[in-house]
Amino acid sequence: MRVSHVDHPLVAHKLSVLRDESTNSPVFRQLTEELVTLLAYEATRNVRVHEVEVTTPVATTTGTGLDKPTPLVVPILRAGLGMLEGMTRLVPTAEVGFLGMARNEQTLEAVTYAERLPDDLTGRQVFVLDPMLATGGTLREAINFLFARGAEDVTCICLLAAPEGLAALEEKLRDNDRVTIVLASIDEKLDENGYIVPGLGDAGDRLYGVVD
Numbered sequence: 519m520r521v522s523h524v525d526h527p528l529v530a531h532k533l534s535v536l537r538d539e540s541t542n543s544p545v546f547r548q549l550t551e552e553l554v555t556l557l558a559y560e561a562t563r564n565v566r567v568h569e570v571e572v573t574t575p576v577a578t579t580t581g582t583g584l585d586k587p588t589p590l591v592v593p594i595l596r597a598g599l600g601m602l603e604g605m606t607r608l609v610p611t612a613e614v615g616f617l618g619m620a621r622n623e624q625t626l627e628a629v630t631y632a633e634r635l636p637d638d639l640t641g642r643q644v645f646v647l648d649p650m651l652a653t654g655g656t657l658r659e660a661i662n663f664l665f666a667r668g669a670e671d672v673t674c675i676c677l678l679a680a681p682e683g684l685a686a687l688e689e690k691l692r693d694n695d696r697v698t699i700v701l702a703s704i705d706e707k708l709d710e711n712g713y714i715v716p717g718l719g720d721a722g723d724r725l726y727g728v729v730d
């Protein structure tokens with residue numbers, strides 16, 4: 519497993535505004551999309567491409583095309599949905615599949631409540647979107663699910679990670695060089711309720727409102 523921490527002043531600035539408890543939902547959504555576009559630039563560094571011939575008004579030259587099948591983007595509902603537009607802005611030809619997962623806030627176990635993905639992911643490059651990597655349970659389940667369907671490699675784009683969750687994923691996936699985690703910040707710790715500290719609170723609630 520490879521971890522790529524995107525160290526860029528614009529990412530740090532946007533993230534600081536996102537964390538602020540006084541940032542309202544419309545601004546939070548806008549910043550989430552802007553951040554994802556910046557992270558996606560790094561996350562797609564190894565997207566598979568091939569040479570194409572391009573005829574410009576002046577000459578014929580060699581260019582770059584995206585391989586088929588195109589990348590599959592998988593936002594993890596709810597909070598990952600707030601990252602979808604930022605990702606597809608950068609890779610408009612990507613296909614999109616959905617995983618609905620919620621953490622039981624007592625046991626911190628991830629439960630999958632919805633799935634809409636191709637049955638066969640053989641050879642696909644998959645980009646998972648989820649802003650928060652807390653205990654790592656949600657991403658672990660999602661990654662296992664995608665490899666079980668045949669995914670070639672899985673790149674997860676997150677905004678924040680807790681060191682405990684990253685370490686837990688590392689332990690499970692240490693020898694798996696087909697997994698990459700791209701993130702904007704590794705925060706200080708998890709609190710006793712499994713929340714990232716200093717974090718930004720509940721990403722899904724801040725994007726879409728509080729649910730029971």
Ligand SMILES: O=P(O)(O)OC[C@H]1O[C@H](OP(=O)(O)OP(=O)(O)O)[C@H](O)[C@@H]1O
Pocket residue numbers: 594595596597598619620621622626628648649650651652653654655656657683712720721722723
């Ligand atoms: O690393 P973990 O400990 O598994 O926690 C991270 C998960 O928790 C949040 O989802 P949540 O369950 O709050 O669902 P929501 O997106 O619908 O709010 C977050 O968006 C991640 O999916």
Ligand SMILES: O=c1cc[nH]c(=O)[nH]1
Pocket residue numbers: 597650652712713714715717718719720721722
């Ligand atoms: O800090 C956290 C942890 C899990 N999920 C969130 O939305 N925030």
Ligand SMILES: [Mg+2]
Pocket residue numbers: 597720721722723
């Ligand atoms: Mg939530």
